[in-house]
Amino acid sequence: xxxxxxxxxxxxxxxVPDVVRYGSKPTRELARDAALCEQLSAALxxxxxxxxxxxxxxxIGNLSPxxxxxxxxxxxxxxxxxxxxxxxFGRMVDQITFYGLLKLADDFDLVVxxxxxxxxxxAAVQALQPNRLxxxxxxxxxxxxxxxxxxxxxxxxxxxxxxxxxxxxxxxxHDQDASLGADILLENLAGKATAALALSEALVxxxxxPEQVDYLLNTGEEAVGDRYQRGGGSLSKAAGEVVGCINxxxxxxKAFCSAPVHGLIIAASLVQAGLFRxxxxxxxxxxxxxxxxxxxxxxxxxxxxxxxLASMAFVVGPANGQDPVFRLDSVxxxxxxxxxxxxxxxxxxxxxxxTRVGLKMTDIDRYAVELHNPEITLPAGSGDVPLTNYRxxxxxxxxxxEIERSAIDDFVSQRGMPGFxxxxxxxxxxxxxxxxxxxxxxxAELQRIMVVAKGSLFLGRMTQLSDGMSFIxxxxxxxxxxxxxxxx
Amino acid sequence: xxxxxxxxxxxxxxxxxxxxxxxxxxxxxxxEVVFAVxxxxx
Numbered sequence: 001x002x003x004x005x006x007x008x009x010x011x012x013x014x015x016v017p018d019v020v021r022y023g024s025k026p027t028r029e030l031a032r033d034a035a036l037c038e039q040l041s042a043a044l045x046x047x048x049x050x051x052x053x054x055x056x057x058x059x060i061g062n063l064s065p066x067x068x069x070x071x072x073x074x075x076x077x078x079x080x081x082x083x084x085x086x087x088x089f090g091r092m093v094d095q096i097t098f099y100g101l102l103k104l105a106d107d108f109d110l111v112v113x114x115x116x117x118x119x120x121x122x123a124a125v126q127a128l129q130p131n132r133l134x135x136x137x138x139x140x141x142x143x144x145x146x147x148x149x150x151x152x153x154x155x156x157x158x159x160x161x162x163x164x165x166x167x168x169x170x171x172x173x174h175d176q177d178a179s180l181g182a183d184i185l186l187e188n189l190a191g192k193a194t195a196a197l198a199l200s201e202a203l204v205x206x207x208x209x210p211e212q213v214d215y216l217l218n219t220g221e222e223a224v225g226d227r228y229q230r231g232g233g234s235l236s237k238a239a240g241e242v243v244g245c246i247n248x249x250x251x252x253x254k255a256f257c258s259a260p261v262h263g264l265i266i267a268a269s270l271v272q273a274g275l276f277r278x279x280x281x282x283x284x285x286x287x288x289x290x291x292x293x294x295x296x297x298x299x300x301x302x303x304x305x306x307x308x309l310a311s312m313a314f315v316v317g318p319a320n321g322q323d324p325v326f327r328l329d330s331v332x333x334x335x336x337x338x339x340x341x342x343x344x345x346x347x348x349x350x351x352x353x354x355t356r357v358g359l360k361m362t363d364i365d366r367y368a369v370e371l372h373n374p375e376i377t378l379p380a381g382s383g384d385v386p387l388t389n390y391r392x393x394x395x396x397x398x399x400x401x402e403i404e405r406s407a408i409d410d411f412v413s414q415r416g417m418p419g420f421x422x423x424x425x426x427x428x429x430x431x432x433x434x435x436x437x438x439x440x441x442x443x444a445e446l447q448r449i450m451v452v453a454k455g456s457l458f459l460g461r462m463t464q465l466s467d468g469m470s471f472i473x474x475x476x477x478x479x480x481x482x483x484x485x486x487x488x
Numbered sequence: 489x490x491x492x493x494x495x496x497x498x499x500x501x502x503x504x505x506x507x508x509x510x511x512x513x514x515x516x517x518x519x520e521v522v523f524a525v526x527x528x529x530x
Contacts, residue, residue, distance in 0.1 A: 340506040340526070372530050382529040388503055423530050456502050456528040464508045464526065 118142025285309025
């Protein structure tokens with residue numbers, strides 16, 4: 001039997017301040033009160049501020065979660081002096097680059113860019129070296145300003161802005177089909193383009209070439225399709241096509257926020273079964289979530305921090321003696337009969353799988369739970385999600401007599417971490433830690449971690465159920481005590 | 489709080505108490521739950 005391993009983890013952030021207005025919440029609030037637009041624009045961050053924001057630097061690997069935990073709060077008040085757009089696990093790109101990615105991912109001439117912006121966007125994408133996107137870079141072309149003006153005044157669609165100025169247009173693809181409206185297509189194309197960027201990073205820096213990808217699993221939350229099958233469509237092959245995964249097929253996993261963990265477990269299973277050698281799990285950015293808590297941020301006088309589209313790509317393949325391996329004997333799952341109350345959910349996702357393989361809670365060096373950045377959620381009254389979850393886990397450890405009540409804070413700080421992920425739906429579901437985990441497990445700094453994700457099935461009004469999945473990733477037993485450095 | 493004979497709208501939260509749990513609690517105290525839902529605020 002083949003042992004599946006995490007061969008690579010890549011991440012990307014696209015800073016898109018002028019797209020925040022098209023997030024679901026801003027769209028609705030600005031329609032209700034147009035005067036909010038000025039306040040929203042004034043509270044958006046510059047590229048430099050978003051780049052130097054410490055949690056974003058953790059996301060791409062330039063700062064560890066441990067070092068983030070040691071930094072003074074608010075993190076936004078103390079930019080990271082040594083911030084860089086390229087990190088060991090991925091990169092950040094600015095809005096011009098994002099528009100270039102959007103255009104190169106566009107197979108139906110839906111995106112129309114001003115010719116000057118297109119030239120800048122093409123140069124920006126070309127500057128992302130090395131990348132797997134160059135085969136499409138010539139697609140990034142624009143039209144004269146007069147043509148853009150004519151189009152915007154005669155067709156259904158959405159204007160695209162940069163620095164407050166209209167620089168492009170997103171067309172609708174059907175005048176009677178809301179599923180092919182410009183707003184939905186922009187959401188889907190943004191997911192595809194950002195997923196392709198993370199996939200490009202994984203295929204440049206990871207161990208396999210695009211041609212070696214056998215299967216792609218997209219785990220984003222967009223709903224691709226037309227009026228007859230909205231949400232029935234897929235982005236996995238669409239993203240793979242952009243970067244040249246010519247031998248891959250794929251499908252999408254839909255499980256709300258927990259989809260990436262479902263996807264990784266399925267990917268590891270496919271590898272273990274010997275059906276596919278290399279499976280890549282991807283997830284693009286969630287445009288609908290941009291600015292979701294902007295009213296709370298405005299009220300609290302903090303910058304609007306939901307201004308990035310986050311994406312990720314994980315390469316799963318046969319163990320190689322260096323990379324951490326999946327323990328598929330200890331997969332946790334939240335069944336239909338299980339209660340959705342947090343302690344019961346953790347019984348199903350953490351305690352049951354640990355018990356099955358004879359491990360204690362303290363045998364897990366680090367838990368990666370929902371890693372929502374608390375600096376984004378607290379001003380909106382949504383609490384510190386990771387901290388709440390870590391305290392629940394610590395309370396369970398007390399109940400099981402694994403730790404003393406007085407050791408709860410130590411459990412939280414030693415086996416948890418601060419949230420550093422953008423609130424992008426499926427993105428924070430434990431998996432932002434995988435890049436750091438892979439590095440630490442290879443280096444023998446950690447022996448075993450657990451990723452725990454929860455999904456809000458009830459949001460779709462089809463069931464009152466919750467969902468959740470978990471898995472253990474551990475140091476390859478054949479690696480012994482020998483530490484392996486991860487290239488940066 | 490006396491819930492007997494009251495009508496209740498139960499809004500649960502995914503990181504806290506789910507809507508169905510609130511509904512069961514309120515009904516056990518004699519309330520009529522007219523709407524129960526769980527929300528996600530992150």
